[in-house]
Amino acid sequence: MKVRTVLVALGALCLATTAACATTTTAEESGDQATSAAYPVTITNCGKEYTYDKAPSRVVVMNGGSVAEVSALLELGLGDKIVANAQSYGDSEVPGRVDEIKALPTGDIELNEMMDIPREAMIGLTPDFVISTYDGGFRAEAGFATRDDLAKIGANTYAPESACGDVGTVSHEPTIEDSYAMLRDLGKIFGVSDKAEKIIADSEERIAAIEKKVADAPELKAMLIIPGMAMGDQFSSVGDNGIWNDIMAKAGVTNAFAGASENMFTNPSKEQVAKADIDALVVVNYQSPDSDADAQALFDQFPQWDAAKDKRYVVLSDSIYLGPSNAVAVEEIAKAFHPDAF
Secondary structure (H helix, E strand, O other), X not given: OOEEOHHXXXXXXOOOOOOOOEOOOOEEEEOOEEEEEOOOEEEEEOOEEEEEOOOOOOEEEOOOOOOHHHHHHHHOOOHHHEEEEOOOXXXXXXXXXXXXXXXXXXXXXXXXXXXXXXXXXXXXXXXXXXXXXXXXXXXXXXXXOOHHHHHHOOOEEEOOHHHOOXXXXXXXXXXXXXXXXXXXXXXXXXXXXXXXXXXXXXXXXXXXXXXXXXXXXXXXXXXXXXXXXXXXXXXXXXXXXXXHHHHHHHOOEEEOOOOOOOEOEEOOOHHHXXXXXXXXXXXXXXXXXXXXXXXXXXXXXXXXXXXXXXXXXXXXXXXXXXXXXXXXXXXXXXXXXXXXXX
């Protein structure tokens, strides 16, 4: 299935998978942090091979609306490698994450109209590794430095594998495995594979424990909506095909609008929303002054929902997207909608 990532076009979060091929790497670990690795390491990304003779030390993280990449780098303990970060979200389920991101250097770059780093500014940063949330971040016609431009100054480049085709498309509906794939890629590139595998194993263990708890719980239907991202129509930011479907499924919840279209977001009419069986509501905070009020406004509008009658909702932010914190979202949803299982 081809899923069109409306999110990128809206300048919100680009959810994508990274499935890359790499040479085998080894690392010696001191505590949780790998201190050495076998180089060179070769990563295949978007159909091209990129070889790393050593771990990157001047990393630039492009925006694309995502925080998945910068959050993954921070989770891997690589924040000191970043010389310029354009990603921010303003909220997080991970304690301290917002402040960590805010404290990163920005390179004092004047961002373009897409709120991202233009070509000349990028070249001036002299990076040795540039991460974009999608391959469109390297388009010359959009005013960005291309992969070839960056290769000429000694910088390798990386974008999520499923966002390597046409701008605004992904090859399949993302799952939590895509978050793990990105962590594994970055682990290999920076010589911290042991750390990446520990983060993944901890997440898998945490999610498996939640799945076990909710295995016998009644499955609920939920609507996911990002009120702060709606473009004109009230329901244009209702989640359809996205990583959230896998996250919700592992929490014992089904997305009521999954498969309504081939898009990441669907745009149901008010009548369709009114007729839907909504047992629970997932509100994603994106620049909203009051997400609880957003939930209550929907309950007031659709009092016939079981979700409205029971006031059953949860507010999430970055954990519902691609990134290192999907286990947090699974746990928050499960606890909110199946409290008797805990």
